[in-house]
Amino acid sequence: MHDSHAPHNATCGAATAPTVATVATHRCRVLSHRAVNARYRYLRLQADAPVALTTRPGQFYQLKCPVTDSEAPFLLRPMSVYGTGPEPDTIEFLYNVTGVGTRALATLPEGASLDIVGPLGNTFTLDTRWKRVMFVARGVGLATMAPLVQHAAAAGLQLTVVMSARSEADLMRDEFLRSPEARALADVHCVFDSDGSSAVDALGPRVRALLDAAPHDAVYTCGSHRLLMLLQRVLESHPHITAEVAMEQRMACGMGVCLSCVRLFDCNGDKQFLRVCREGPVFPIRNVVGEVDFG
Numbered sequence: 001m002h003d004s005h006a007p008h009n010a011t012c013g014a015a016t017a018p019t020v021a022t023v024a025t026h027r028c029r030v031l032s033h034r035a036v037n038a039r040y041r042y043l044r045l046q047a048d049a050p051v052a053l054t055t056r057p058g059q060f061y062q063l064k065c066p067v068t069d070s071e072a073p074f075l076l077r078p079m080s081v082y083g084t085g086p087e088p089d090t091i092e093f094l095y096n097v098t099g100v101g102t103r104a105l106a107t108l109p110e111g112a113s114l115d116i117v118g119p120l121g122n123t124f125t126l127d128t129r130w131k132r133v134m135f136v137a138r139g140v141g142l143a144t145m146a147p148l149v150q151h152a153a154a155a156g157l158q159l160t161v162v163m164s165a166r167s168e169a170d171l172m173r174d175e176f177l178r179s180p181e182a183r184a185l186a187d188v189h190c191v192f193d194s195d196g197s198s199a200v201d202a203l204g205p206r207v208r209a210l211l212d213a214a215p216h217d218a219v220y221t222c223g224s225h226r227l228l229m230l231l232q233r234v235l236e237s238h239p240h241i242t243a244e245v246a247m248e249q250r251m252a253c254g255m256g257v258c259l260s261c262v263r264l265f266d267c268n269g270d271k272q273f274l275r276v277c278r279e280g281p282v283f284p285i286r287n288v289v290g291e292v293d294f295g
Contacts, residue, residue: 023118023255026051030112031090039170040140041106042082043093045114051091052084054119057126057147058246058282061118062254063093063105071104076117078251078277080144080222083178091116094143094175120254121281124148124244128155130217135176136207136231138164138198141223142176144246144281148220153182160210161186164203164227167194200230207234211241218242221285229290243285249276264289 028045036042062076083092097106108114126133126148133152135145142163152159159182165171171190177183189206191197211219211234219241221227228245235243249261256278265272265287274280 022054023120024049025115025117028091028114028116030108030110030114033108033110036094036172036175037169040094040096040172042175043095043105043108045091045093045116046087047089047091047116050088051119052086052088055081055084055091056119056123057081057151058123058144059119059121060144060254060281061091061093061116061120062251063101064115064117065101065104066108066112066114068104068107071100073101073104075101075252076254077101077105078120078254080246080281081119082143082146083150084147094140094146094172096140117254120277122279124220124246124282125218125242126151126155127217127242128157130157132158132160132214132216133218133220134160134162134207134210134216136162136164136219136221136227137176138224138227139166139170141221141246141248142172144222145220146176146178149177149182150179153179153185157185158214159186160214160216161188162203162207162210163188163190164198164224165190165192167192200226203227204230204234207231208237211238216241218244219285220244220246222246223248225290228285228288231285232288232290235285244282245285245288247276247281247283247288249281251277253277 026047026049028047031046032044034042060078060080063079064076065073079093082094095102177186252258252260254277256275261276262273265274266289
C-alpha cells in the first residue's frame with residue numbers, strides 16, 4: 001500500500017490531501033467538552049456533514065468562539081484537528097486555554113452549538129511502505145500530529161516518539177498515542193523543562209542518537225520553533241529522511257486572502273513568502289527560514 005502524496009507547491013510545499021474537500025461552514029453540536037489537565041481541554045463535536053471522511057492529518061478548521069459576558073472574540077480561531085470518527089460526522093480538537101478566544105470556547109457546555117469552517121490546509125506525507133518514522137512533539141502541538149500517528153500505526157510502521165513538556169503533569173502521552181496499536185509500536189522518550197532534559201543542548205544529542213540507532217524514513221514536528229530549528233541542524237546529516245513541520249501561525253481569515261500568516265521559506269535557493277494557511281500548514285522542515293532580516 002502506498003499513501004504518499006504529490007507536492008502541494010512545485011518548489012516548496014509539502015504534501016496535499018489526495019482529494020480536495022469542499023471548504024464549508026458546519027453547524028456542530030458539542031458532544032463532549034472537558035479538561036484534560038490544568039492547561040488543556042478536549043472538545044468533541046458532531047457536525048452537520050461527514051467531516052471525518054474528508055479531513056486529513058495536519059488540516060485545521062476555523063472555529064467561531066462564542067461571545068460571553070466577559071469575552072468577545074471577533075476573529076475565528078484556527079485549530080488543528082486532533083481526531084475524527086469513528087462516526088462520519090464527528091471531529092475532535094485539543095486546545096490550550098491561552099487568550100480571549102479559547103477562554104470563551106472553554107465555556108461551551110455539552111449540547112451547545114458551534115460553527116466551524118473547513119477543512120483547511122494541506123496534509124502530511126506518509127508512505128505506508130516505510131518502516132519507521134519519528135515524531136517530535138511539544139505541548140498542544142501533539143494534537144496536530146495525533147491523527148498521523150494513528151495512520152502510521154494502522155500501517156504497521158514503527159514509531160519513535162520524543163515528547164517534550166514543561167513538566168510531567170503537562171505531558172499527554174496517552175492523549176498522543178491514543179490507540180493500543182500506536183502504544184505497541186511506539187518507542188517513547190520523554191523530556192521536561194523541569195529537569196533540563198528538554199534543553200536544546202541535551203535534546204539535540206538525544207535525537208541524533210535515536211536517528212543513528214535505527215534507520216528512519218521520516219521525521220515530523222509541530223509548533224515549537226525551538227524544536228524546528230533543532231531538527232534542521234540534526235537532519236543535515238540525514239539528507240535522505242523526509243522531514244515535515246506543521247506550522248502554527250496567527251491567522252485572520254484562514255483562506256489565504258489577508259496574508260497575515262506569511263512565513264519565509266527557502267525553496268531550492270529561491271526565497272519565497274508563503275501563506276501558512278494556504279500553502280501549508282505542513283512544510284518541509286529544511287525549507288523554513290528561521291530568522292528573517294528585513295534590512
